[in-house]
Amino acid sequence: MSTLPKPAQAHHCELYIGLMSGTSLDGVDGVLVQWDGAQPQQMHVLAYAAQAFPGNLRQELLALNSPNGANELHRAALAGNAVSRAYADVVMQLLQQSSTTASQVRAVGAHGQTVRHQPQLHDGTGYTLQLQNPALLAELTGIAVVADLRSRDVAAGGQGAPLVPAFHQGVFSRADQATVVLNIGGIANLSVLPAYSSPAAPVCGFDCGPGNALMDWWCLQHTGASYDDQGRWAAGGVVHPALLARLLAEPFLQQPPPKSTGRDLFNPTWLQSQLQAVACNISPQDVQATLTAFTAHSCADAIRRYGQGSCSLLVCGGGALNTELMRQLQALLPQAKVESTSARGLPPLQVEAAAFAWLARQCLHGLPGNLPAVTGAQGPRILGAIYPA
Numbered sequence: 001m002s003t004l005p006k007p008a009q010a011h012h013c014e015l016y017i018g019l020m021s022g023t024s025l026d027g028v029d030g031v032l033v034q035w036d037g038a039q040p041q042q043m044h045v046l047a048y049a050a051q052a053f054p055g056n057l058r059q060e061l062l063a064l065n066s067p068n069g070a071n072e073l074h075r076a077a078l079a080g081n082a083v084s085r086a087y088a089d090v091v092m093q094l095l096q097q098s099s100t101t102a103s104q105v106r107a108v109g110a111h112g113q114t115v116r117h118q119p120q121l122h123d124g125t126g127y128t129l130q131l132q133n134p135a136l137l138a139e140l141t142g143i144a145v146v147a148d149l150r151s152r153d154v155a156a157g158g159q160g161a162p163l164v165p166a167f168h169q170g171v172f173s174r175a176d177q178a179t180v181v182l183n184i185g186g187i188a189n190l191s192v193l194p195a196y197s198s199p200a201a202p203v204c205g206f207d208c209g210p211g212n213a214l215m216d217w218w219c220l221q222h223t224g225a226s227y228d229d230q231g232r233w234a235a236g237g238v239v240h241p242a243l244l245a246r247l248l249a250e251p252f253l254q255q256p257p258p259k260s261t262g263r264d265l266f267n268p269t270w271l272q273s274q275l276q277a278v279a280c281n282i283s284p285q286d287v288q289a290t291l292t293a294f295t296a297h298s299c300a301d302a303i304r305r306y307g308q309g310s311c312s313l314l315v316c317g318g319g320a321l322n323t324e325l326m327r328q329l330q331a332l333l334p335q336a337k338v339e340s341t342s343a344r345g346l347p348p349l350q351v352e353a354a355a356f357a358w359l360a361r362q363c364l365h366g367l368p369g370n371l372p373a374v375t376g377a378q379g380p381r382i383l384g385a386i387y388p389a
Contacts, residue, residue: 015046017094017108017143018357019087023186023262024212024318025061025113026226027052030090031353032098032105038365040170040358046100048350049093057082064115064131065263076115080131083113087132088140102142102389109360109384110137110147111352117262119159127151128160134387146360146384153370158377161260165191165205166371167355172344178310180303181341182329183352184319186213187262188299192306204306205374206257209250209298210266211319215291217268222284228292231324237289243278247294253301258376295319296328303333316341320348359383 019030032047053061060079064072087110095102112130119126134147150160168181168191175196183189188211194201212227219228228234252261275287282290303313313336319325320340330338340348362369368380 014361015100015105016357016361017091017105018353018355018360019090019108019110020352020356021053021083021086021111021113022317022352023114024216025053025058025186026216026318028086028090029349029353030087030094031350031357032094032100033354033357035361040167043171043354043358045346045350045354047094047097048347048353049090049097050349051086051090051093053086057086061113061115061131066267066269076131077133079113080133081136083131084110084133084137085140087137091137091141091143105143107144107146107360107364107386108137108141109149109356109358109363110134110145111149111356112147114262117161117260117264119154119161119260126154128154134385138387138389142389144389145387146363147387148385149356149359149363149369149383152381152383153375153377156377156379156381158370158372158375159258159260160375161207162189162191162205162374163359163370163383164189164352164355165193165203165374166369167358168205169193169203170358171346171354172314172341174312177312178308179312179314180307180310180336181314181316182299182303182319183317184211184295184299184315184322184325185317185352186216187211187266188295188317188319189260190299190302190306192308192310194308201308202373203371204257204308205371206302206306207260207262208302209253209261210295211317212295212322213263213266214271215288215295218271218284218288218291222288227318228288228322231292231322231327233285234288234292235324237283237285237287239293240278240282240286240290242280243274243282243287243290244293244297246274246278247290248297248301253298257306258374292322292325293328296325296332300329300332303336307336311336313338314341314344315339316346316348316351318349
């Protein structure tokens, strides 16, 4: 018989697994986390595992990001099953690494693979869609699954994103200074965390533009590599000023928060239209250099506008491993110390997965997971749907 996870004492040691596959479409990151109390900072990562998506699944997920014809619902269902099987493989790796049994884990927080994100349509409705099959994941792992973590916030009038600033606040905020956390996945998002000494200042968070999505796609098309390792290809190119100006003129970048975006906007079709508008012959390597500068400038501009004068910028996500991108961020923000979240004890590829473990814990404890000031929702909401083991 399937049962819901048993209630736990407020400060009882608990184990959760967080799984994240982001808009970069590179695969799954997973963590096994132990909580010794109720707060995000009372966690310890016991194991980390990652698995790349097979090439055919990655291409199908990319295709499903935009309407493209026949049998889309059937293909989406099959892709969701494949995502959940990849998730299950990562769960098993985590259990094996840590000598943990499935029965010891209260729940898996599973993000799913975003293929559409339209939280605010013109008629006042909206939706966000993450492909996975949480029932299959629960069946394969024998662990309760908390999924569909964004749609309740959207139903309450919010963007459904970003959800990680509340977690960032608990893990990375400091007593004496404001801190900015920049997550650079496929899309880049900011969390501006006020100092403890400024309790009246709310956390600010929003998607600030493209992260790796455009760079990765362009690199794959022209080099065959799925990403620009450490930004070396971009570093050897020359930024094209007219193209950079055109990219930075995208209206989304000037919209005030709350706001969120995805491949619905920053996709190959959008990029090709910008290239055609510039109407000159730019080498592929120079385009890559310009795309890297675009990500750096759009992030830095948002930090200058909303960063509350912070002198600490922590970077997580795959972009933290792009040496050239990190160099440009530091050059554009000379007043800030730019470093990866490893400096605060949590490696950059583990941050989002840990956040979704925390969101699963919030759900099972009946606690809100969103910050209305960040997402624009009408109020705090318990996020997620529970699929019992």
